[in-house]
Amino acid sequence: MKFTLLINEGPYQHQASDTAYQFAKAALEKGHEIYRVFFYNDGVNNATRLAIPPQDDRNITENWATLAKEHELDMVVCIAAAQRRGMLDADEAGRQGKDADNIHPAFRISGLGQLVEGGIQADRLLTFGD
Amino acid sequence: MSEGIKKFMFVNTKAPYGTVYALESLEVVLISAAFDQSVSLVFCDDGIFQIANNQNTEASGMKNFSPAYKALGDYDINKIYVETESLEERGLTLDNIMALTYEDEDDDWAEKSSIIPITRAELADLMDEQDVVISS
Numbered sequence: 166m167k168f169t170l171l172i173n174e175g176p177y178q179h180q181a182s183d184t185a186y187q188f189a190k191a192a193l194e195k196g197h198e199i200y201r202v203f204f205y206n207d208g209v210n211n212a213t214r215l216a217i218p219p220q221d222d223r224n225i226t227e228n229w230a231t232l233a234k235e236h237e238l239d240m241v242v243c244i245a246a247a248q249r250r251g252m253l254d255a256d257e258a259g260r261q262g263k264d265a266d267n268i269h270p271a272f273r274i275s276g277l278g279q280l281v282e283g284g285i286q287a288d289r290l291l292t293f294g295d
Numbered sequence: 296m297s298e299g300i301k302k303f304m305f306v307n308t309k310a311p312y313g314t315v316y317a318l319e320s321l322e323v324v325l326i327s328a329a330f331d332q333s334v335s336l337v338f339c340d341d342g343i344f345q346i347a348n349n350q351n352t353e354a355s356g357m358k359n360f361s362p363a364y365k366a367l368g369d370y371d372i373n374k375i376y377v378e379t380e381s382l383e384e385r386g387l388t389l390d391n392i393m394a395l396t397y398e399d400e401d402d403d404w405a406e407k408s409s410i411i412p413i414t415r416a417e418l419a420d421l422m423d424e425q426d427v428v429i430s431s
Contacts (some may be wrong), residue, residue: 173316206319206431233385246319277326284427285301287332292429295316 167198169283173294175207176225177218182211185293186228193236201230201239201283204272206294207246212240214269230271240272241279302333304422306430307342312357316332323429328370336367339378339420343385346377346393346414357396368397372411380415397405 170189174181189199204211211225218224233240242252247268248261254274258266268274284290305324311317327334339344344363346370352359366377375395382388398404413421422428 171429181328205323242342245322264298278329280323281303281327281330281332284303284429285332290427290429292431 167200167286167288168192169280169287169290170202171199171280171283171290171292171294172202172204172208172211173206173292175210176213176216178207179217179294181293181295182208182225182229183223185291186225186232188291188293189238190232190250193232199236199238200287201241202233203276203280203283204240205246205280207250208294209242209250209252212242212247212252212268212272215267220286226269230236230269233271240282241275242272243280244270244271247274300331300333301426302335302424303327303427303429304335304337304425306337306339306422306428307345308340309345310341311345311350311361312352312355317342318358318360320429320431321360324367324372325363325370328372334372335374335376335421336372337376337378337413339381339415339418341381341385342380343377343387343392345385345397346375346395348391348393364393364395367395368409371397373397373407374411375409376411376413376418376421378415378418379412 170185172182172185176182177180216226252268253263253264254268305320307320309316346364350359350361395409396406397409399407
């Protein structure tokens with residue numbers, strides 16, 4: 166089955182991203198396809214490359230990045246939600262005249278249309294959040 | 296599942312200003328209109344406050360985005376379900392809900408209400424018919 170995952174909550178504050186990650190891993194192991202992982206609301210914060218979690222804890226962003234590399238996952242951060250929260254990639258920082266960027270290269274920034282298209286293309290869209 | 300067009304339902308369950316969910320849900324709804332899918336909205340639980348009449352956010356310093364719901368009709372989004380039990384539980388009636396309308400192209404562009412009262416039980420059945428349900 167082909168899944169699109171929607172993650173609406175930030176890392177560590179909420180289990181949504183962890184649950185989605187475990188689901189994605191298990192689904193891929195069973196031979197299912199993850200069409201896209203879309204990060205929205207505070208979920209965009211999962212894409213920060215600057216987080217420094219304690220060494221004995223999981224690194225949520227790196228977990229996603231590793232899984233994405235292994236399975237060529239398309240991980241998309243909503244641009245509108247990201248801009249509101251100060252999440253920028255290098256291109257966007259340049260365009261907006263900001264002096265820093267913080268989005269991990271495993272993620273890409275794009276519009277909400279990618280979420281709707283993910284819902285159209287996948288057999289199931291699963292939401293992780295409240 | 297029918298080829299091409301899917302049924303998208305956006306379920307709004309939270310009050311409009313305490314969290315960002317209402318505003319960011321509306322942003323997805325407006326984008327979805329560009330994809331020529333079948334789109335409906337549901338307002339239930341505290342979500343019905345999102346389309347309450349006469350919202351005034353001046354004292355809170357928040358942006359009052361409620362006028363944007365009035366544009367939904369222009370985006371061909373005209374199935375807006377309001378759960379009746381949620382209204383009753385909060386001492387509200389349909390008179391407290393914004394008059395959201397659309398122009399019916401199959402009826403000489405007559406202006407019609409987009410608001411459809413629905414019971415909790417009916418809503419469960421309607422959800423069952425959807426291809427994609429996004430709630431917040």
